[in-house]
Amino acid sequence: MDNLVSVSLRERGGRFHAVFYDPDRGQKWRTLRTSDRREANKRIRIAEDLVSRGDFDPWESPIPDRYATLRGAADLYLAEREKGQLSRNTIRSDRSALGGLCSHMGPAAKVRAVTSDRVKLYFRELIDDECADSTLRTYHTRFKHFFEWCRRERLVRRNPLDGVPRPAVSDALPRFLSHAEFDALVGAVYSDAEAKARGVVDGERSKHTSLHDGDIVWLAEVFFVAVETGLRRGELCAMEWSWVDMASRSIWVPANRRTYSDKDSFGPKSRRSRRVPFGAGSGTEAVLQRLHDETGGKSGPVFVGQRGGPLDGDYVSKRFKEYAGQAGLSEDYVFHTLRHTCASWLVMAGRHLVEVKEILGHASIDTTVRWYAHLDPTRLNAAADATFGRNGDRLRQARCGGR
Structure with a gap:
């Protein structure tokens, strides 16, 4: 570096700068475009090297670096x-x-x-x-x-x-499974489990029969819990026994983001914790009770992956697509479709949209209304009946009385 030019690192406004000084030209500040001290030290060394080689004049141009690309x-x-x-x-x-x-x-x-x-x-x-x-x-x-x-x-x-205008929101409503389609989905899992238990893979007998019913059937249990609770994939894979209260039949989903595997993490989009109930006699209760009895339900993940840790979300999604294909379902269906199915079934069963919002954890009721209100037109009719249903009689009585 030119002996006449010195450089020092300074912080101003939360950002780091290189301050160059030359006795003849005075002082010149140049931003290092970072708020990280370690990164700033690396960049200032690059600047020193450029000045020493004569490739950079701080008084003429900003510090060149690879981040310009x-x-x-x-x-x-x-x-x-x-x-x-x-x-x-x-x-x-x-x-x-x-x-x-x-x-x-x-x-x-x-x-x-x-x-x-x-x-x-x-x-x-x-x-x-x-x-x-x-x-x-x-x-x-x-x-x-x-x-x-x-x-x-x-x-x-x-x-x-x-x-650049943002692409318009599609008018397409979220798709959901019918009860028959869901039965076909879990039926495909059970059929595959039976085939693997007999050593038959893709219609042919396999030499390897190490897989047994339990190795595959647990996927059907995951599908049941997903469709009955509306939990997102990340929430389901990360679910721990500390979230589950068997006495009150509920799952408490925490608001804070957490990592549940070496490549996955989750956090509710609304950034709010929520209580998700599961019904008495439901598939979810049966699954959780069985797992609770087997493990003691003291700590750790509810659904355990092959390596003893939480489930791999990508693996669960991949297997869902495989079994959906075997069941002859639409290629548009993905694991998240089970969440839409949960909400759709609740609305069609007459549950209030506010209840559905709380179960799914939507930040705004607008989301719930936009996606699911069309599934319950009878509720609108019932509201009109309850509010204005007697006005017809009043008008008829008034007309008769006026004659």
């Missing part, structure tokens, strides 16, 4: 996101969305090269590839958050997503 900025953004209280699914979604944009723009693309028109072009390509509306909306949200972070870090002057 789109991929580099995305790496830094994801690293900072991983330090926050975010689920691993959210981080994976961020990584997937930004990875696709980086591939579209090219490996050496600069952050400032991403314009509203380029993002619109990328969205058009996704639409041509028959990307789902929900995925497009998720990508829009991920990109908007990322470029807002870039704007705060002064990597871009404006957020390019400000000029």
Whole structure:
């Protein structure tokens, strides 16, 4: 480094800066674009090296670094996101969305090269590839958050997503299983369990008969609990015995986010704890009672995976798709469909939407109404009958009395 130029690390407004000093040119502050001291020390060493080689003049331009590229900025953004209280699914979604944009723009693309028109072009390509509306909306949200972070870090002057309208919400209502379809789903599990117990796999006798009924039937039990409680996949896999109260027949879902495996974590979207009841004589009560009797129900996960820890959510989803296919169900059905099925069955059985909201843990009743109110038109008729049902008699009596 030039002997006449010195550099020091300073913090101002929660962000770190490199302060360069030259006896002839005075002092010059340059942002290091980070609030992390360790990262700031790495960047200031890079700046010192660039100055010493004559590749950088602090008085002429900002500190150049690898984060000026789109991929580099995305790496830094994801690293900072991983330090926050975010689920691993959210981080994976961020990584997937930004990875696709980086591939579209090219490996050496600069952050400032991403314009509203380029993002619109990328969205058009996704639409041509028959990307789902929900995925497009998720990508829009991920990109908007990322470029807002870039704007705060002064990597871009404006957020390019400000000029890209968010894809419209689909009018499609959530799909749910009929009782016959659910019976077919669990029937496929039982049939597979029986076949494996006999050593028959895919219609042919297998040389290996190590699998027995219990190795597969537990999936049917998971499906029963999911459809009767409306628990999300992460909540179901993370469920511990400390949440379960057999006496009051309820499951207490905590509000705080927690990790339940080496790659999964969960936290209610509403960030509120909730009590989820299960009925007397229900499949959920039978499953939990059996597991409670076997394990003592003192601690640890309710549903135990193959390695003794909590269930793997991706594995459960994969097996659901397999058995849904064997049962001849729609390819659109996913494990989350069981949650929609729970809500739909409750509404069709006459339960109030507020009760359904509390069981599912929706943050707003608007969500419950938008997705499930159409399933109970008789409730609207009953409300009209109770409020205005006698007005017809009053009018008829008034007309008769006036004659």
